[in-house]
Amino acid sequence: MDNLSKAQSEFLEMDEIAAEKSFLHQLHPLCKLLVTLTYIFVVVSFHKYDITGLTIMILYPILMFQAAQIPVHLCFYKLRMVLPFVCAVGLVNPFLDHVPVIQIGHIIVTGGFLSMLTLMMKGCFALMASFLLVATTPVDSLCAAMRMIHIPDMLASLFLLTHRYIGVMLEEVSVMIQAYSLRAPNQKGIHISAWGSFLGQLLLRSMDRAQELYYSMLLRGFRGEFLYSDVPACHMDSVLYTLISIGFFVCARFIRITQWIGNIFVR
Amino acid sequence: MIEYKNVSFSYDAQPPVVEDISFVIHKGETIGLIGANGAGKTTIMKLMLGLLSGEGQITIDGLPVTKQNLSQIRQKIGFVLQDSDNQMFMPTVYEDMIFGPRNYGMTKEEAEKRVDEVLKQLGLQNLKHRYNHKISSGEKRMAAIATILAMQPEVILMDEPSTALDPVNRRTVIHTIQSLSQTKLIASHDLDLILDTCERVILLSQGKIVADGDCETILRDKKLLEENRMELPLCLQSRHC
Numbered sequence: 293m294d295n296l297s298k299a300q301s302e303f304l305e306m307d308e309i310a311a312e313k314s315f316l317h318q319l320h321p322l323c324k325l326l327v328t329l330t331y332i333f334v335v336v337s338f339h340k341y342d343i344t345g346l347t348i349m350i351l352y353p354i355l356m357f358q359a360a361q362i363p364v365h366l367c368f369y370k371l372r373m374v375l376p377f378v379c380a381v382g383l384v385n386p387f388l389d390h391v392p393v394i395q396i397g398h399i400i401v402t403g404g405f406l407s408m409l410t411l412m413m414k415g416c417f418a419l420m421a422s423f424l425l426v427a428t429t430p431v432d433s434l435c436a437a438m439r440m441i442h443i444p445d446m447l448a449s450l451f452l453l454t455h456r457y458i459g460v461m462l463e464e465v466s467v468m469i470q471a472y473s474l475r476a477p478n479q480k481g482i483h484i485s486a487w488g489s490f491l492g493q494l495l496l497r498s499m500d501r502a503q504e505l506y507y508s509m510l511l512r513g514f515r516g517e518f519l520y521s522d523v524p525a526c527h528m529d530s531v532l533y534t535l536i537s538i539g540f541f542v543c544a545r546f547i548r549i550t551q552w553i554g555n556i557f558v559r
Numbered sequence: 560m561i562e563y564k565n566v567s568f569s570y571d572a573q574p575p576v577v578e579d580i581s582f583v584i585h586k587g588e589t590i591g592l593i594g595a596n597g598a599g600k601t602t603i604m605k606l607m608l609g610l611l612s613g614e615g616q617i618t619i620d621g622l623p624v625t626k627q628n629l630s631q632i633r634q635k636i637g638f639v640l641q642d643s644d645n646q647m648f649m650p651t652v653y654e655d656m657i658f659g660p661r662n663y664g665m666t667k668e669e670a671e672k673r674v675d676e677v678l679k680q681l682g683l684q685n686l687k688h689r690y691n692h693k694i695s696s697g698e699k700r701m702a703a704i705a706t707i708l709a710m711q712p713e714v715i716l717m718d719e720p721s722t723a724l725d726p727v728n729r730r731t732v733i734h735t736i737q738s739l740s741q742t743k744l745i746a747s748h749d750l751d752l753i754l755d756t757c758e759r760v761i762l763l764s765q766g767k768i769v770a771d772g773d774c775e776t777i778l779r780d781k782k783l784l785e786e787n788r789m790e791l792p793l794c795l796q797s798r799h800c
Contacts, residue, residue, distance in 0.1 A: 304692045307650040430650070456648055459692075463644075504645035507610055511638050512710065513630070513662030 296466040302370065303459060309362065310430045316360040317428045320530035321437035321523055327537045328425040332418045334541040340407040341393055344550040346414065352537065353420040360428050367423045378419060382411030431455050436523045449518050457502055464497045560585055561607065561619050561714065561742070567766075568602055568613030576602045577613065578766040584714075584742060591753035591774060592746040594763030595788035600746035601641070603763075604716045607744075608638055619714070634663055637707030641718040643699040647691040652683075652702045655691065659710040670709075677708045681735060697728030704735060714742045721749045750792035754778050762787060 310317070316324070331352055338346045357364045368375065389404030425434070435448040468490065472482055482490055543549065561584040569575040577599040584590055592600045605611045607619070609629045617624040619632050640646045649655040653674060660670035678684045686694060686702055694702065700720070707715060720736065721729045729752070736743065736756045747753055753760060753774065760777045762770040764787040770777050777783065781791050790796075 508646045512659035519661045
């Protein structure tokens, strides 16, 4: 299987993972969406040097991966293309910020180094939480949840259709690359001279496919508004999950839990 | 009853794809639409569904195909696309099947009941919760037909229903078409399939109707078929008899 076919099948696999039946999968999508948004907001709000405060936030994704019965490594594997970019964001900070913040023995840790670490952690945590949401909630349930918080229907439909069309586009790219490589056997990748026509063809083919799909939807009564899957009623477990999770985030943000635990041992 | 009256269609400033065609399809008929590539078979179907608009008049049960009537018309007509991948856009067969009925106002329970009935009718119960990307082309074609039947259309249009199917799957599709009581219009190059399923054939050439009549009479007319870039069905060619 070539890389693109693999990427395509990995992408489609997410629907299957989202349709599992664990505790987290069965919670109300709106609760999961709210908790995830709050988590990301809280993680991002930590001060750039507050590495100890931020560390405690890893508990949420780790516990939830267990609850969802999804191995953590799957998240890192699926996000392997994005993670290096997230980690690269803070790489220049050590060169820009030389202010000493901590001294560990003879080693002085500068503010730049700490802010680089916190930026990386914030990025990774936010990605893990987003992955967790997508891996435990089918896309149409997610869109239904978006509609519940009054995100315009146009945006929710756009989100859903983009998700569908990514698969279509990957399929087209895969077919085109296969056809190209079969006629360019000793070539690695696509030669620069073919990039223009390749992209043009890809656009035309994807548009054709997208139009056919759209026709198919129109002919089955689609009038611009998706009838999302019926979202189950919000049970007590979903409410408890939301309250406990958000309560934990607020505590972790305003109470220095790690410092408090550390003090117990130091004393 | 479906009526085409002097219908023409052309893409901007290009020669007409369909030119001044008129014909009537009566309730319950199964009609084969045959012709070489580019003869206008798919265009005729798309005009009926209002996906393209041309000159002349098309009426479905007296209802003209206009923007105002599209919703009513599309509820009456099911269109099985040539490429099932384009038809199946939801993650699972079940979600795809429920899409149409739900959009036309059916409750989830009613739609689910309908889905189960159609799957049972086609013997596809095992496909219900399968992922579309994990089923074979033959299963996908049958699932595509099922998504259309779930809408309980009065008319079924099929564009090349046997393309890319192995003999067994092709035979399954033929049996399915034979078992459906609705009015059917089938566009295909597979003249054996047309012979097996249709009682009437419309032969198109360069956007015009060159023959309209009894299926067997037209499909046995070697001269007529060859003049219009077609061949006798394999089963009627002497070496295959």
